[in-house]
Amino acid sequence: MQLLITGGAGFIGTNLVARLGEMPQVKVRILDNEALGRREHLGEFGGEFVRGDITDQKTLAMALDGIDAVIHLAADTRVIDSVIDPALNFAVNVKGTFNLLEAMRAKGITRLVNASTGGAIIGEAEPPVREDMPPRPLAPYGAAKLSTEAYCSAYAGSYGFKTLSLRFSNVYGPRSIHKGSVIAAFFKRILKAEPVIVYGDGSQARDFIFVDDLCGGIIKALGAEATGVIQLGSGRPVTINDLIGEMRRVVAPRTFEVRYQPSREGEIHITWCDITTARRVLGFEPATSLADGLVRTWRWFLDHG
Numbered sequence: 001m002q003l004l005i006t007g008g009a010g011f012i013g014t015n016l017v018a019r020l021g022e023m024p025q026v027k028v029r030i031l032d033n034e035a036l037g038r039r040e041h042l043g044e045f046g047g048e049f050v051r052g053d054i055t056d057q058k059t060l061a062m063a064l065d066g067i068d069a070v071i072h073l074a075a076d077t078r079v080i081d082s083v084i085d086p087a088l089n090f091a092v093n094v095k096g097t098f099n100l101l102e103a104m105r106a107k108g109i110t111r112l113v114n115a116s117t118g119g120a121i122i123g124e125a126e127p128p129v130r131e132d133m134p135p136r137p138l139a140p141y142g143a144a145k146l147s148t149e150a151y152c153s154a155y156a157g158s159y160g161f162k163t164l165s166l167r168f169s170n171v172y173g174p175r176s177i178h179k180g181s182v183i184a185a186f187f188k189r190i191l192k193a194e195p196v197i198v199y200g201d202g203s204q205a206r207d208f209i210f211v212d213d214l215c216g217g218i219i220k221a222l223g224a225e226a227t228g229v230i231q232l233g234s235g236r237p238v239t240i241n242d243l244i245g246e247m248r249r250v251v252a253p254r255t256f257e258v259r260y261q262p263s264r265e266g267e268i269h270i271t272w273c274d275i276t277t278a279r280r281v282l283g284f285e286p287a288t289s290l291a292d293g294l295v296r297t298w299r300w301f302l303d304h305g
Contacts, residue, residue, distance in 0.1 A: 003020070008042075009038055010036055011037070015174065029063065031059070031074070032052075055095060064104060064107045064109060070104060070111065071113045082144070097147075097152075100112075101155050119207075129273045130231070148165070167229060169231070173297050195257040208243070210286070249291075251298060
């Protein structure tokens with residue numbers, strides 16, 4: 001299989017490429033604009049690297065030459081930034097995904113695994129979040145990702161595509177030092193002996209999934225015949241205060257201060273996902289506990305921070 005990974009130099013992409021490197025039957029090409037990820041983050045990656053943007057149609061046409069399937073990770077994933085600049089978020093996530101689908105259609109490529117999100121699409125709802133819940137995005141990022149799912153569904157219905165949108169929960173793990181997500185942000189501040197900043201009172205809860213478990217789910221999705229939407233997460237909530245308590249144990253004997261600030265507009269208070277469909281359709285079963293995942297992540301940050 002000749003596989004294109006958009007955004008392949010990012011956090012999830014670099015971990016996924018490492019996993020795919022153990023599969024000699026898969027040849028990987030990466031398309032990344034290096035806005036956040038970098039070519040050097042891929043280490044000893046021996047496949048093709050195309051520096052370019054999914055908003056550029058000529059670059060997409062070149063990157064898709066000879067490709068059998070696509071894993072679409074390239075995105076602007078920052079919720080608060082999407083509130084500040086919704087036009088940029090739309091251009092990258094919606095127009096970029098549309099460009100990719102059109103370029104794939106021109107090449108006769110029909111298999112696409114699309115990275116999406118659960119909580120930001122569903123909005124405030126009684127958890128756990130399920131695939132059949134009505135979408136009520138609270139921020140432009142959620143609206144954009146909902147649009148990408150809709151276009152994937154439309155191309156499956158109109159052009160015979162096999163599109164599977166995976167709604168990721170909060171992903172953490174090694175190679176995330178450039179990320180602004182909560183665990184990466186906390187570890188970076190701890191390394192610098194700076195206070196950890198919590199927006200809200202810490203009772204807000206998220207579903208944290210270790211990146212290696214998530215990559216296993218993506219690989220299973222690539223080989224599945226399913227189309228539509230599937231949630232990928234740990235299937236359980238963790239409050240930010242409980243996360244901080246676990247992190248204190250992991251980083252000991254280091255200590256750190258926690259500062260609480262007002263909550264931010266566009267953020268959901270409590271969300272986690274039901275992974276029943278992922279278990280049934282993909283055989284997905286996350287195996288890494290939060291404690292073990294944090295230890296592995298902290299060790300990586302100590303080595304690379």
